Amino acid sequence: xxxxxxxxxxxxxxxxxxxxxxxxxxxxxxxxxxxxxxxxxxxxxxxxxxxxxxxxxxxxxxxxxxxxxxxxxxxxxxxxxxxxxxxxxxxxxxxxxxxxxxxxxxxxxxxxxxxxxxxxxxxxxxxxxxxxxxxxxxxxxxxxxxxxxxxxx
Numbered sequence: 001x002x003x004x005x006x007x008x009x010x011x012x013x014x015x016x017x018x019x020x021x022x023x024x025x026x027x028x029x030x031x032x033x034x035x036x037x038x039x040x041x042x043x044x045x046x047x048x049x050x051x052x053x054x055x056x057x058x059x060x061x062x063x064x065x066x067x068x069x070x071x072x073x074x075x076x077x078x079x080x081x082x083x084x085x086x087x088x089x090x091x092x093x094x095x096x097x098x099x100x101x102x103x104x105x106x107x108x109x110x111x112x113x114x115x116x117x118x119x120x121x122x123x124x125x126x127x128x129x130x131x132x133x134x135x136x137x138x139x140x141x142x143x144x145x146x147x148x149x150x151x152x153x
Contacts, residue, residue, distance in 0.1 A: 030117040030127060033076035033151040035068070037061050038089050038126070039113040047103035052093040054106060054131070056114060058084045068115055068130055072142060075150050078115060091116050094129045094141045102131075102139065110134040120152035 039061035045054045064078040091114050093099040106112065111134050116126040129141040 027121070028125075028127070029120040029147050029149050029152070031120055031150075031152050032074055032117060032148045034118070035074040035076065035078045036084065036116045036118060036126065037064050037066070037078045037080050037113065038084060038091065038116055040111065042106055042108050042110045042112055043088055044108065045103075045106045047100050049095065051095045052099045052102065053090060054093060054112065054114065055088050055090050056112060057088050058086065060085050061113065066113065066115060066130075066132070068140070070130060070140060070142065073117070073129060073148070074115065089116075089126060091126045091128050093131065094127070094146075096141055096143075098139060098141050099131075102133075105133055105137075106131075117146075117148075118152075120149060 038056050038058050040056045040059040043055045043057050046052065061080055064080060066078055068074055068078070093102075113132040114128045115130040116128040119125050119127065127146060130138070131140075132138050
């Protein structure tokens with residue numbers, strides 16, 4: 001009987017660690033060659049674990065020359081995808097205190113610009129470590145666990 005409990009415990013721990021690893025970007029593969037510009041009004045924002053999440057009603061951006069200065073994160077020029085303009089896009093921000101601390105600065109109706117990376121793997125979520133707030137402040141985080149690729153395989 002004890003061996004059965006032990007096997008269940010080991011199976012649970014392996015499964016739980018796999019889920020945690022997948023969640024924290026270990027299983028994701030984010031395309032750095034095509035950073036996506038999402039500019040518009042915030043329609044929803046949450047700042048609770050596992051990730052801060054911002055939903056933006058995307059408008060045509062005023063510029064793609066954002067001066068991000070992050071060659072580690074963005075290896076290609078920023079693009080505006082036609083399929084993003086006029087719709088809401090959900091973006092997961094890096095799960096770090098830097099972004100959780102924005103809870104009092106990002107409100108519904110605020111205008112933001114986000115430079116996002118697309119996961120090459122299903123469900124192709126958008127993730128960002130760079131956001132320009134309504135007051136012009138840029139918040140950028142240059143570390144993270146997510147895996148990067150220069151173009152999706």
